[in-house]
Amino acid sequence: MRKTLRAAGALLLLAPWLALAAPAAKPPAAPDPLDSARWEDMRRQLFADAPVAFDARIKVSAPSMAENPLNVPITVDATALARDLPGSVREILVFADFNPIVQILRFYPGQATPFLGFRVKLQQSTPLRAAVRGDDGVWRVGGAWVNTTGGGCTAPSVGSASPEWQRRLGEVSGRLFARATDGGQGQERVRLRIVHPMDTGLVGGIPAFFIQELVLRDGQGRDLMRIEPNEPVSENPVFTVDLAGNDTRRIQVSGRDNNGNLIQAWLE
Amino acid sequence: MKTVIRALPALAAQVAQIALFAALALPAAARAGEESYQNYDYALAPRRIAADTYVLVGRNEDFTPRNGGNIVNTAFIVTDDGVVVIDTGPSRRYGEQLRQAIARITDKPVVRVFNTHHHPDHFLGNQAFAAPTLAALPGTIDGIRRDGNAFAENLYRLSGDWMLGTEAVAPAAPVAAGTQNFGRHRLEAIADLGHTDADLVLLDTATGVLFAGDLLFHGRAPTTPHADIAHWLAALDHLERLAASGRVSLVVPGHGEVAAPAEPIRQTRHYLRWLDATLRQAADDGLDMNEVLALPLPPDIAALAVSEAEYRRSVGHLFPAIEQEALARHGGRP
Ligand SMILES: [Zn+2]
Numbered sequence: 150m151r152k153t154l155r156a157a158g159a160l161l162l163l164a165p166w167l168a169l170a171a172p173a174a175k176p177p178a179a180p181d182p183l184d185s186a187r188w189e190d191m192r193r194q195l196f197a198d199a200p201v202a203f204d205a206r207i208k209v210s211a212p213s214m215a216e217n218p219l220n221v222p223i224t225v226d227a228t229a230l231a232r233d234l235p236g237s238v239r240e241i242l243v244f245a246d247f248n249p250i251v252q253i254l255r256f257y258p259g260q261a262t263p264f265l266g267f268r269v270k271l272q273q274s275t276p277l278r279a280a281v282r283g284d285d286g287v288w289r290v291g292g293a294w295v296n297t298t299g300g301g302c303t304a305p306s307v308g309s310a311s312p313e314w315q316r317r318l319g320e321v322s323g324r325l326f327a328r329a330t331d332g333g334q335g336q337e338r339v340r341l342r343i344v345h346p347m348d349t350g351l352v353g354g355i356p357a358f359f360i361q362e363l364v365l366r367d368g369q370g371r372d373l374m375r376i377e378p379n380e381p382v383s384e385n386p387v388f389t390v391d392l393a394g395n396d397t398r399r400i401q402v403s404g405r406d407n408n409g410n411l412i413q414a415w416l417e
Numbered sequence: 418m419k420t421v422i423r424a425l426p427a428l429a430a431q432v433a434q435i436a437l438f439a440a441l442a443l444p445a446a447a448r449a450g451e452e453s454y455q456n457y458d459y460a461l462a463p464r465r466i467a468a469d470t471y472v473l474v475g476r477n478e479d480f481t482p483r484n485g486g487n488i489v490n491t492a493f494i495v496t497d498d499g500v501v502v503i504d505t506g507p508s509r510r511y512g513e514q515l516r517q518a519i520a521r522i523t524d525k526p527v528v529r530v531f532n533t534h535h536h537p538d539h540f541l542g543n544q545a546f547a548a549p550t551l552a553a554l555p556g557t558i559d560g561i562r563r564d565g566n567a568f569a570e571n572l573y574r575l576s577g578d579w580m581l582g583t584e585a586v587a588p589a590a591p592v593a594a595g596t597q598n599f600g601r602h603r604l605e606a607i608a609d610l611g612h613t614d615a616d617l618v619l620l621d622t623a624t625g626v627l628f629a630g631d632l633l634f635h636g637r638a639p640t641t642p643h644a645d646i647a648h649w650l651a652a653l654d655h656l657e658r659l660a661a662s663g664r665v666s667l668v669v670p671g672h673g674e675v676a677a678p679a680e681p682i683r684q685t686r687h688y689l690r691w692l693d694a695t696l697r698q699a700a701d702d703g704l705d706m707n708e709v710l711a712l713p714l715p716p717d718i719a720a721l722a723v724s725e726a727e728y729r730r731s732v733g734h735l736f737p738a739i740e741q742e743a744l745a746r747h748g749g750r751p
């Protein structure tokens with residue numbers, strides 16, 4: 150949190166200089182469709198002077214009223230964009246303007262569909278956004294407002310209060326699902342859950358402790374998707390990943406948390 | 418265990434004041450509908466449903482600043498030994514107005530107040546009643562001690578200034594299953610569970626009125642923040658057996674209209690079975706939580722009041738555990 154603010158401050162000082170250096174003909178920035186007071190800060194802090202465009206083909210689904218701020222479901226779907234503009238989806242950053250830890254998660258779809266479902270902790274009502282970077286270097290942004298009563302980031306995880314997770318830390322359960330897509334084609338879906346407290350570090354006396362990296366590979370060891378979660382991802386995270394095609398028999402999951410604990414599992 | 422509900426922030430209070438002045442400037446006819454809201458008057462009107470027995474039926478709605486949390490049924494029985502109250506409503510004001518409503522019907526003192534379970538709309542009026550009269554199942558007393566403050570704060574946020582001065586008061590007297598006599602009214606206390614981990618059901622054997630608490634909903638979707646559906650379905654079987662014995666003429670559900678037992682039991686059971694089957698199927702189909710939230714409700718479920726909102730809340734309450742079970746059945750090998 151503090152680190153993020155300091156970075157924002159530094160960019161703020163640089164901003165006048167950047168403005169002077171920019172070509173005079175640069176078109177004015179499009180207004181934020183979510184009309185957030187923090188959008189300009191977000192743009193400067195996360196994308197600096199890279200081109201940014203709002204794009205309705207990036208769908209962010211979340212309940213408009215989230216009952217449980219510790220477990221707000223979010224689904225990011227950039228498949229329409231990837232279909233329309235090949236090469237436009239390489240990296241996806243998910244962030245929340247008003248969260249004390251803004252950056253929630255980054256993922257690289259690789260061979261998998263540019264789609265990811267998971268759950269987050271939110272401190273207050275906020276836009277939830279997905280920014281998609283393509284080969285052209287453009288960040289395309291979609292999002293949705295989520296209203297919540299808050300407190301999700303400064304509530305201790307249930308796990309860190311019980312000894313249970315220490316025995317089961319990093320334990321993976323999961324399953325492959327055969328699914329029919331809209332077009333009638335077969336598709337594989339992976340859903341997995343990992344036992345981990347995902348402590349934010351914002352609760353007194355409990356340091357940040359969270360899964361930093363997860364890689365899904367197929368039976369031949371080819372990367373399907375790389376996920377880099379941050380602290381705001383919910384305790385015992387659950388991920389939903391869709392794979393193009395339906396010939397995957399086994400999925401290897403590997404990863405590590407910020408304390409170096411390893412995660413290893415095969416799903417079938 | 419007490420919490421004093423904080424006053425509205427200054428700005429919100431000013432807005433409320435402005436709203437009040439605006440209302441005064443309107444013609445009288447336009448104001449009439451606002452009156453009860455401005456005066457924090459729940460307009461409680463006890464309805465006699467059986468000998469000595471009165472019910473105050475709440476609205477089949479969510480908590481809002483307009484209804485002040487009056488979405489719940491409370492009841493009282495006027496006996497020769499004094500008045501027995503079943504549930505006290507969502508706020509101190511409600512409890513006080515319930516006392517006044519009772520006093521308009523009888524000058525007998527309130528001798529016993531039961532809380533059917535630890536949900537806030539059923540006990541936050543406790544302050545209006547003498548502490549020694551308050552009674553509940555031990556699990557309910559524990560629940561009020563544990564969660565009462567948080568519930569009251571949450572209701573303050575949802576219902577606003579109706580809640581001013583409300584504090585959670587846990588009953589001191591534990592209720593055990595069995596019968597107690599109040600005048601000629603012999604009350605049978607049944608300790609069950611499923612809606613929460615302690616649900617009190619009271620049968621007045623003199624009138625055949627069954628006070629079911631939130632084990633029964635009627636015309637409104639059930640709420641599930643502390644539900645165990647398997648236990649709840651078992652409790653519905655118990656209620657059905659009781660009804661089949663012929664000793665029950667009317668049921669007072671926790672929410673919704675007073676009725677003969679069959680329909681509230683059928684509706685509550687149908688909803689819970691549908692909810693459980695839907696969530697299990699969704700987990701087995703590999704649906705993501707937002708996809709589960711987006712599932713359409715079948716017409717008979719959609720016809721229940723507040724069903725859209727309650728379904729969404731129930732997905733949050735129940736789906737993570739059901740999903741975990743579905744994923745763990747397959748597991749992951751290192
Ligand atoms: Zn209840």
Ligand SMILES: [Zn+2]
Nearest residue numbers: 536538631671
């Ligand atoms: Zn209730």
